Amino acid sequence: MVKVTLVHSEWCHFCPAAKSLWRDLKDKYGFEYNEVELDTPEGKELAQKFHIRSIPTTIIDDEVAFVGVPDREQASNVVT
Amino acid sequence: MVGTMYDLVIIGGGPAGLAAGIYAVRYGMDVIVLEKSIVQGQISLTSVIENFPGFPSISGRELMQHFKAHATAAGVEMKAAEVKTIKDNGDSKTIITFDEEIETKAVIMATGAEPRRLGVPGESKYLGKGVSYCATCDGPFFAGQEVIVVGGGDSAITEALILSNIAGKVYVIHRRDELRSCDLLKKRATEKENIEFIWDTTLEEILGDELVEKVRLKNVKTNETKEMNIDGVFIFVGISPRTEIVDVEKTKNGFIKTDGLMQSSVSGIFAAGDCRETVMWQVVTAVSDGAVAAVSAYKYIMGLE
Numbered sequence: 537m538v539k540v541t542l543v544h545s546e547w548c549h550f551c552p553a554a555k556s557l558w559r560d561l562k563d564k565y566g567f568e569y570n571e572v573e574l575d576t577p578e579g580k581e582l583a584q585k586f587h588i589r590s591i592p593t594t595i596i597d598d599e600v601a602f603v604g605v606p607d608r609e610q611a612s613n614v615v616t
Numbered sequence: 617m618v619g620t621m622y623d624l625v626i627i628g629g630g631p632a633g634l635a636a637g638i639y640a641v642r643y644g645m646d647v648i649v650l651e652k653s654i655v656q657g658q659i660s661l662t663s664v665i666e667n668f669p670g671f672p673s674i675s676g677r678e679l680m681q682h683f684k685a686h687a688t689a690a691g692v693e694m695k696a697a698e699v700k701t702i703k704d705n706g707d708s709k710t711i712i713t714f715d716e717e718i719e720t721k722a723v724i725m726a727t728g729a730e731p732r733r734l735g736v737p738g739e740s741k742y743l744g745k746g747v748s749y750c751a752t753c754d755g756p757f758f759a760g761q762e763v764i765v766v767g768g769g770d771s772a773i774t775e776a777l778i779l780s781n782i783a784g785k786v787y788v789i790h791r792r793d794e795l796r797s798c799d800l801l802k803k804r805a806t807e808k809e810n811i812e813f814i815w816d817t818t819l820e821e822i823l824g825d826e827l828v829e830k831v832r833l834k835n836v837k838t839n840e841t842k843e844m845n846i847d848g849v850f851i852f853v854g855i856s857p858r859t860e861i862v863d864v865e866k867t868k869n870g871f872i873k874t875d876g877l878m879q880s881s882v883s884g885i886f887a888a889g890d891c892r893e894t895v896m897w898q899v900v901t902a903v904s905d906g907a908v909a910a911v912s913a914y915k916y917i918m919g920l921e
Contacts, residue, residue: 603744
């Protein structure tokens with residue numbers, strides 16, 4: 537089962553759309569899913585580890601998979 | 617699954633789509649607005665709007681909330697759905713989404729646009745690694761650092777001004793020797809101490825290792841190229857319409873061609889806002905397009921009966 541982590545923040549206008557998409561796909565396909573706020577120790581650690589310079593960023597199984605709001609079809613393919 | 621036949625399906629819930637929805641309801645049409653994300657319209661990403669009458673200064677997100685509240689109060693039905701394609705059956709159209717098929721007599725494309733890519737080497741490679749199309753979203757990563765803004769229109773200068781409050785230094789790269797933006801923005805930008813203009817220059821390549829480290833610039837008058845160390849690259853060179861789901865006549869850049877009634881080359885398919893070929897892509901013109909498109913769709917449907 538894939539592990540999906542969405543790095544997001546309060547100031548980011550794209551983030552609600554990315555959250556909505558991943559939550560919807562999680563309900564549909566059931567995979568491990570976490571949302572991490574950038575301005576938290578965990579968020580900062582992820583930003584440093586994955587050289588994040590843009591949000592939302594989606595990390596799947598220890599790799600940056602999407603920057604921005606993912607395309608639904610592409611995102612579905614990755615988690616199924 | 618095939619459900620009810622709508623009078624009108626509006627694809628896109630930005631300013632054009634919601635204005636069309638409000639007009640459609642008032643004309644008694646059975647209408648639904650389909651929006652793929654819960655944040656509607658490119659306008660939601662705009663930090664500040666100062667040219668929509670009635671609101672001297674308002675964020676795009678807030679203005680969009682007003683539009684949405686108005687549409688909801690007017691009785692406009694809205695649904696989250698991502699449209700894959702539109703099938704033209706003559707007097708009816710089938711909207712094929714990821715979850716269902718919706719039948720309708722008429723369609724308004726109000727799908728909007730997204731930032732246009734520059735198409736230079738390194739742009740895709742460093743997307744999210746220093747290349748950005750949204751100062752509000754990604755600006756905070758560049759606090760105290762040096763960034764470049766590519767473009768000379770209203771969007772580029774608005775975003776440069778936002779970045780100038782976060783970054784240490786903002787270079788605006790423009791291929792001409794004067795800005796296309798309105799005078800008010802020009803004045804604000806030239807008065808900012810940490811904004812510097814690099815005229816007659818294009819961005820040729822974005823370079824780096826894990827992250828963006830430098831750019832290669834070319835002076836279009838002398839053809840000289842030079843490398844410049846930089847932390848971030850913000851690109852605002854126009855918009856690219858989201859129109860691939862519909863098969864109608866378009867410009868070479870993908871904007872839907874319409875007449876003054878917002879009618880596309882296919883009867884019963886209308887277009888409004890940023891996805892349409894027009895002279896300016898603004899909230900105020902999108903709203904106007906939406907109103908005209910809805911009334912045109914109404915007249916079209918009346919003609920079918």
